[in-house]
Amino acid sequence: MAKRPTPTEFIIERDEGKCIACQVCVRMCSNDAHSYDPETDTVTSDSTKCVGCHFCETICPTGAIIIKRNPSEFKLNANWSAQVIRNITKQAETSGVLLTGMGCDKPYPVYWDHIVLNASQVTNPSIDPLREPMELRTYIGRKPDRIELTAHSPQSTEKNKIPSAMDYRLLTKLSPQLKLETPILFSAMSYGSISLNACISLARAAKEIGTFYNTGEGGLHKDLYEYGAHTIVQVASGRFGVHREYLEAGAAIEIKIGQGAKPGIGGHLPGEKVSEEISQTRMIPVGTDALSPAPHHDIYSIEDLKQLIFALKEATRYSKPVGVKISAVHNVAPIASGIVRAGADFVAIDGLRGGTGAAPTVIRDNVGIPIELAIAAVDNRLREEGIRNQASLIAAGGIRSSSDVIKAIALGADAVYIGTAALVAMGCNLCQRCYTGKCNWGIATQDPYLTKRLNPDIGTRRLVNLLRAWSLEIKEMLGGMGINAIESLRGNREQLRGVGLSDTDLKLLGIKPAGEAW
Amino acid sequence: MVKRIYIREEYCMGCRLCEVHCLVQHSKTKNIIKAYKGEYPKPIPRIIVEEKGYVSFALQCRHCEDAPCLEACITGAMYRDKKTGAVLCDEDKCIGCWMCIMVCPFGVISRNIEGKKIASKCDLCVGEEVPVCVKNCPNEAIVCEEEK
Amino acid sequence: MRYVLIGNSAGGIAAIEAIRECDKKGEITVISDEPRIFVRGKPHINYSRPLISYLLGEKVTLDKMPYRGEDFYKDNRVELILNRKATKLNLKKKEVVLAGDRKLPFDKLLIAAGGMPVIPEIKGLNSGGVFTFTRLADARNIKNYIRTNKVKEAVVVGGGLIGLKATEALMELKIKVVIVELADRVLSATFDKKASSIIENALGRKGCELITNNTVVEIKGKNKRAEGVILKDGKKISASLVIVAVGVRPNIELVKNTPIKTNKGILVDAFLQTNIKDIYAAGDCCEAEDLLLEMKRPIAIWPAAVRQGKIAGFNMAGARKEYPGSFAMNSVELCGIPTISVGETYPEGKGYQVLECFDQKNSVYKKIVLKNNKVVGAIFVSDIERAGIYTGLIKDKVDAASFKEHLLKEDFGLISLPKEYRKHLVAGEVAVI
């Protein structure tokens, strides 16, 4: 049966006056949207094949190509949007589950955009971060309730000798900590979902900046072992690539329970993507499907989680923090509390807008809660229980800018994970087709023809640039508030005000409305 | 300081933008649209991209230290620029005997037979700070480094 | 340190450059029997020999002949003695004796005296209008002769490279040329029949007559001027110009009757030194290593002369460099058809494999000769692009087993080569060329 043509999403517009038929676009499009006709020496385009990745537009040397949204419209209908109709048509034809990449794109309110920051005026000088010290260093890990020091050393009682902290000896043994020079980490993205070059870019950038990237559940490629000191290795339900060396290679271990884009859902790397290299890294035979079950089948309850946490701590001789990543769901606060009490050194919470390489659209768009509310709730809950210091909180899921970062921290996060933002830095234009493996930017693909498009030198540089720029902006904002160390902002909700939020939202976020003084 | 162009084949996407920009640089007008659409004879690039499967790389004169083309040139047209170390062809002296083509192990000298026959090769974009292929390679697969 | 160089062409000039790279101070004296040429009042003190046919054919003008500019000798502080022949070597005194008895003492001597035309046994060789064709003076003399005698027909004796280049030049001057070649085809030394046939056809199309398996036995003349030739088979051909181009041989006159060992040419070791210390030889006059045949023999080609001169120069100036050897190769465009031949092009014996494609209609011919899976020779006619890659394979003796089937493909390139070999070429990571 013939497939009913659906209107294309994009229109490729080629300015014939500018097109020099150099065929760069033809060579570069992995979806074969452009073709060259030697007879007429012209290049033509087929808009139906365009996914809107904008690679050709970016690379065209004469700027002859513009990718536009198809102006063809269905009859205006608030309920039955073009997207809805397209989806129904697709499903009517295929009987398949709609698949998508990247995070939720539904217009739920973005609370970040309804929160504003404070700045000093008169009563308190703002600080100039370019010239005065400004500290973003952050430690991720369990902190004790208090410090224990030995009593004064005998010399310190000498006349006129004032003892300082340095005249004591430290009795407290700190739990292992991750030292971050800026409170931003790269979120879990597995080798498999993204290319090795993308992984290398993340790893090198993490090293250069002094932060961490996360392996996701793809295992650790042999070329990435050298970045171990900046790696968080993930243990997920599929346990791919998880073995002793892997656990020892990283600086920290993260147990992945859930992911913001698909709470309650497992994962699936199709066998055709399991190449020789991926097979070695994930430790599964070439060509077999890599299935990540929805739950860990050794964790059906919180005490089971505790069992795994301590199994991992035992395996690594208590030398590195073990954290747990969960999706932000309705019950996130008590769950997080349970996780902290189960011994996790950090809890990563991935919000509704968290990204993915592939997820059923219906899950991505409808399950979970925004990270802003989740962080506020969890931080509150842990403080109420007096256990906030026992674990660090990492906020994830749709962190788009330095202002999102700083607001997340002021709401109570210790640090944030960025995933999509890192991908965008490397070139991604959010065409949401990661699952096709045809990523023209060489990121979400294993096709050797495409992966080489991401030169890790460039990837690293762009990621480093992004983190440097954000860090500087964070410093500027901190300075504006008269704060010169990030720990003075962490959980400091007094520096936040809500704009256009309901009383309930404000209450949940624990912030005052804009216009209200201290 | 002598600069060398290095090719990193693992990052060559095979887009051939280097060829496009090389052609434009060595055109009369140096205007991309005119070079392609308005110049006759059509200028030719001095860089070539080799491609096989997913492997590709751009190639142009390596300006070898021990350049065989310098030895093979019977007219003395091929010379080394003292300042940049580049191997250049004095097109005025070149008579198109193709001895250089015979000895170049990279196969990066080509015959320009439009008009006077001359050997056409990379000149490191004389006058440009960085050769245009290096400057315009979108993936930094062609890099220009000072000789180690 | 006193360096004396005999010869002011490829070998000599390369040696000057090499010596000056290592020794900025030593005295360099160059002796050449070539005269100074004045072009519009400006003296030119060297020229490129291969260009004489272009000069004759009026493809280049006299002012384009110099291989190195006037400043070359000044910049390198070279004393140049032109128009003077070195007549004798006094090995004991380490002296070169010049015509006119001037004596030049040396610490290091380079003999780069080049080659001499082979003169066959032909009656009437001393007639007017009979020329060899190896020097600039030959080209100028031929030109003058043609002009003054309104030459319309010529015979070229010898269908080798020089003969054909001369033929081409003469045809440019609208002279009808008959080539008489002893072998069964032109360019028999480097070409096979298929390659030769393309050139022969092209020559024919241009109106040149080719007589093979034959030779000139006598030159007939009137008033001591040539008017025609008689071939071995008795055939007569009228011609007022006869160019004898049956080959060149090393010029070893100077070392005759000295202890310096010679075979066909002057014998040298891997450092281009003769059997006598401090005396070196380079270029067409010497016999150095043939990389392919793994024996010593004269290889009278420009690139080899330059390389030898350079290596000799380095060694003379104290840097110890070994000559890697070379092999026969040539690039020549005939009748507008570019051709390149490299190495063993016409293999005889076991262990060879020949790959070829021949498109007679379009005059395209490609031939690759392999021995024990290594490329040892190649011929390219018409399509010569990237021929140097093959030359490189021959030189580096690359095992071609893994890419043999790609050798003749349209898109053959470095990409077809093994990654490890390609790596050093492409990335320049290891300079082992």
Next chain:
Amino acid sequence: MKKESKVFRINARGLYYKELNEKVHQAVNSGTEELVLDNVNGQRYIGDGLAGDVKITINGVPGNDLAVFMDGPTIVVNSNAQDGIGNTMNAGKIVVHGDVGDIAGHSMRGGKIYIRGSAGYRTGIHMKSYKDLYPVIIIGGTVRDFLGEYMAGGLIVVLGLNRERSQRSTVHSPQKKIKGYGLPTMDYRLVGNYCGTGMHGGTMYIRGDIEDYQLGKEVKKFRLNDEDDKMLGKYLKEYCACFSLDFKEVMDTDFVKLIPHTHRPYGRLYAY
């Protein structure tokens, strides 16, 4: 010929700052060229916006913002001074025989501040020169963090003269009085951290060395050349004369020069 003017004395004890400054202005307006203020303690703004060729001697500790916006007079303080002396000063001279507090010479555009003792934080912050105005601060003792922060022009000299005698931090154990001006120094470190951070103009000469980590990232350290020696000598001689110090002795230790890398340290900060 300059008219011999009578020294005008004011007893400042118990005077509110407004009253004191009113008296000073009245005296200056009526042609007084030399004033002595006795028993000053904490009165602010002495010399504020004052212009002309006037000399004011202060006995006691003047309050904050001494000589703020001053445009010509000379003020001699025979004791310590508090925060903000010479704030946005345009011309004139302040001579302090003791220590001074924080932000001495803030945004100072011209004139001189000669301090025999030590200075606090952010000394010379945002000091700048303009046309023929060239501000100079010389500190006899030591200075704290952020010396010359944002400095855009002018000259700062730190001598560290009394450093050797007080190798200790600031806790309050009894300290020997230092002969000559009777007040203890505040810190044994010559210069604090973040020295010259944000500096984009001007020059500092430090008598003795300074660790690289103490320097702001915009600053470069050099040895002095002849030009520098001349420049330094010119002001230092005047300084030594003020405090009866031996110029040669002061010069017997090597100085380092601090100047900014660039006049536009943040040229590449922004993404457009």
Next chain:
Amino acid sequence: MDRFHEKDISGCGIIGIMEQSGKRFSGRDIITSIASMRERANGLGGGFAAYGIYPEFKRDWCFHMMFENKSAMVQTEEYIRDNYKIVKDEIIPTKEDKSIKYRPLLWRYFLQPKEEKKKLHYDITEEDFVAKTVIEINTRISGAFVASSGKNMGVFKGVGYPEDIGRFYRLEEYEAYIWTAHGRFPTNTVGWWGGAHPFGLLDWSVIHNGEISSYGINKRFLLNYGYVCAFFTDTEVITYLFDLLVRKHKLSFEVAADILTAPFWDDIERQSEEKREISQALRIIYGSALVNGPFSVIVANTNTMVGLNDRIKLRPLVAATSGNKLYIASEESAIREVCPTPDEVWMPKAGEPVIGRLKGKNG
């Protein structure tokens, strides 16, 4: 009450004088001294803390109370009687002054906690019990405020210029070995008596100049340890931080200062390994107790008086000694006003505490 929900921001003048020998002296000097810094206040708040003023009741907890109405007093007394034995109670003597427009009812109580009540809270100390009382009264009883709750000490404060407040409370008639005083320049609150400084809890008193930008997190950090910040004042937060660190976590003032004004990471990197380990641990564990923003503060308890600056020295602080007397003030002139020729005068370094201790005691 609204005033409870507005964070206190103020610029101020502060001074503290301590006779480290324990010898007591009259409040005259402190009034003179703070008066000299009148420019730093605006008449919306002034106050004093005095240690050693009730030697005859030195074993009893002394609550200085402010009642806005009679019913507040009734409720409070009822609550106190429930939990304490009242050793003595009296009105706090004042001298009417026309500059003091309105005043609450000022009363002081000398108290002993009832044993049986203390026993109900087997897991807390007597101090915790008292602190709990204070917080209960302050948060539960409308119109009642505990100005101070230590032994042998008291806080005297109100709305007005400090020197007027001092004379109003007749402080010349008291003798103490530590006096601290505060003149306040609030920027947002209409002055109210309870909101003036010093802030007192148990024998702590804190006076402070500046604004604390880390307030929001300091407050939430304290919540983790059971401190409910009810007054939205920076001083309250600093008081609780000292109480937590020094009294509960048994850290010295020096270490507490290293927490409140932690050294920069760069400085820590340059420390010896052993020192670095401690500094790092302090910042990691007590990062949320870092006090950020400009401040200078004088904290006192029975044995100690400490002056401390923020770590980049954004507020002024000068110290001086004269014999056993330690002076700490916003301005040198304030010291010289009462001590014209001190033995030494110096400016403490940013983040470095100036500590006065009672002789023979170890803070």
